[in-house]
């Protein structure tokens with residue numbers, strides 16, 4: 326583990342944001358406040374944006390969640406907090422992204438920003454965080470935000486509205502770890518492993534690499550995802566960007582919620598299709614229902630020890646996204662209090678990750694097969710991405726429908742599909758293309 330923080334205690338100040346203090350800067354909606362290296366967690370006009378970095382944790386291995394939590398707790402231990410709002414996401418907070426696998430070389434991170442702007446239920450707040458011994462004030466918080474927005478404005482020539490990240494620079498797509506044929510062979514091997522007994526489901530993913538002539542604009546990727554995939558959670562944590570429809574866990578006080586997805590239908594194959602059509606096709610497919618049920622059961626099994634009450638509807642609903650329909654189940658839990666302590670969002674992430682929506686059933690066997698068949702390090706793909714605060718609240722999505730900006734002109738995209746006994750390799754391959762679509766659109770490689 327490595328960690329960096331100033332020598333002084335963490336000090337934070339949270340206050341209702343005064344939009345007029347932003348002067349010329351875009352005042353209103355979160356999308357107006359996106360800048361090139363912003364930390365981002367947004368959905369339907371609500372969420373959190375972070376600017377700058379004052380402290381961070383980074384680590385690898387099986388203990389990455391526990392060591393990150395310890396680091397966060399030690400930072401909070403003597404923090405000086407002034408918070409006039411006191412709701413999830415106010416006060417001390419950090420953005421995070423964790424590697425999918427404990428064997429990954431990719432470093433999991435928690436990053437404490439210098440300034441946070443939050444949007445929730447009509448309230449807009451600003452938090453300034455310091456570790457350099459200075460005490461934030463209402464004025465210094467707004468001034469710091471203005472500085473981040475102004476610098477970015479000077480550095481970045483934003484593409485005209487409506488243009489896409491890569492519109493100015495042609496991009497090419499190349500194979501990642503496996504060719505399409507090789508990946509289909511891996512799917513066939515996965516199906517054989519399931520037929521052999523002991524394994525019910527394995528989620529197999531693949532990567533493709535987009536290379537551009539000109540540097541891509543991270544900010545316009547985020548803008549485009551927010552604009553096109555408003556129903557999803559648009560995330561940006563350093564080089565990791567995307568718009569996920571799946572929530573691993575959200576903690577708000579004593580309540581926890583998850584949105585479990587598994588079971589997919591490409592909307593492009595059925596341009597005239599409606600939600601009713603998707604209900605019939607997805608809901609009526611034993612294969613899709615099986616895939617979904619494994620995912621729900623794995624989440625519920627892992628969450629149950631932390632809950633006094635846990636509920637989910639008997640039937641999944643259809644989640645309609647611009648690219649696909651999914652079978653979806655929202656699970657709600659009342660968290661159990663142990664010796665006066667509720668589980669934190671990060672401790673639940675540790676217990677729940679990876680669910681059968683991104684790994685398989687049984688988890689251990691599926692995990693081993695993924696390493697063997699995918700021939701790649703998933704890095705942060707399908708790992709938890711989101712934020713936590715000082716009170717234990719947080720929102721953690723599963724990093725799907727995303728990509729890693731590996732260099733200014735290179736972007737690696739990831740997508741996977743749940744494999745069960747009835748899986749057809751060509752259909753699963755087509756499904757990965759449907760799941761690449763949000764990032765391809767954001768990069769201007771598809772309409």
Ligand SMILES: C=C(O[C@H]1C=CC=C(C(=O)O)[C@@H]1O)C(=O)O
Pocket residue numbers: 528530571586587588589616651681682683725726739740741742743744760
């Ligand atoms: C593994 C991915 O999606 C998961 C989430 C929803 C539906 C899925 C499916 O139908 O296979 C996957 O379990 C991905 O987007 O890369």
